[in-house]
């Protein structure tokens with residue numbers, strides 16, 4: 001009798017929806033979106049963007065509606081037009097092609113991706129064989145490979161490491177894609193160290209702070225709830241990794257792009273929600289509302305830590321904005337905050 005009373009009380013108690021923090025936009029994504037936004041204001045539409053500026057259809061659709069044109073190849077950009085390279089970075093060959101075609105190129109490559117490019121260049125100059133840990137075909141990996149195509153070999157797994165045949169085992173270095181699973185990379189690096197004990201590693205991990213923090217938060221989330229919803233695009237590497245990390249910790253994890261993807265049947269017990277680094281906060285909020293409608297949750301933020309990272313905008317873009325007397329509109333307050341001297345003003349459309 002006592003047991004049945006307890007179970008009635010437990011089933012009546014409101015369930016909790018834990019909203020992970022940090023989640024969603026990282027500093028590199030913020031900056032990339034600001035670059036397209038300000039370029040549209042400075043140069044006017046159309047502004048061309050090579051590849052999705054970040055892997056999220058909500059972001060891409062919004063910028064497209066305001067005059068951004070997304071292309072896969074530079075040949076689709078008219079001579080002399082403005083083209084923006086995405087946050088994932090590009091190879092030197094792409095930069096050279098843009099220059100040869102007389103395009104006005106703006107670089108939205110995340111500085112943390114640029115860091116990996118510079119490591120590749122440095123190791124290649126020093127005569128190392130470079131092992132790049134990453135996913136074949138990912139835009140970021142294509143750009144990094146292009147920095148030193150003859151010196152870099154891509155590995156995706158421990159099996160790939162076992163199959164390596166490098167010319168000088170004493171001169172091997174590794175770098176990695178910025179958005180991988182921290183745990184997967186650790187396993188691959190351990191295999192590399194077993195095969196090449198002298199392998200050089202980056203002074204600071206290549207997996208970026210945003211990827212690391214979101215994965216750490218989702219691990220904690222998985223201790224609190226058995227169901228985790230990751231809001232992000234199927235093409236987003238870091239969102240997919242969040243799903244894998246949650247599943248590896250025993251949670252039922254689902255990747256959703258929008259609120260309407262949530263199925264009532266998933267919502268058993270307490271639920272956690274997080275978001276990949278390219279997911280806008282308003283999409284996350286819509287998912288929280290929908291989950292609450294379906295599951296009657298009370299919402300509690302689970303904050304692992306505060307992020308206070310901000311990357312500066314490219315000088316050439318700021319210079320052009322200042323010369324043109326262009327104001328930065330609402331929604332770009334972050335961008336305006338990067339600008340010192342008050343040359344760029346906040347304006348209301």
Ligand code: SF4
Nearest residue numbers: 026028110178208277
């Ligand atoms: S996920 Fe990391 S590397 Fe990618 S844009 Fe964001 S901060 Fe930069």
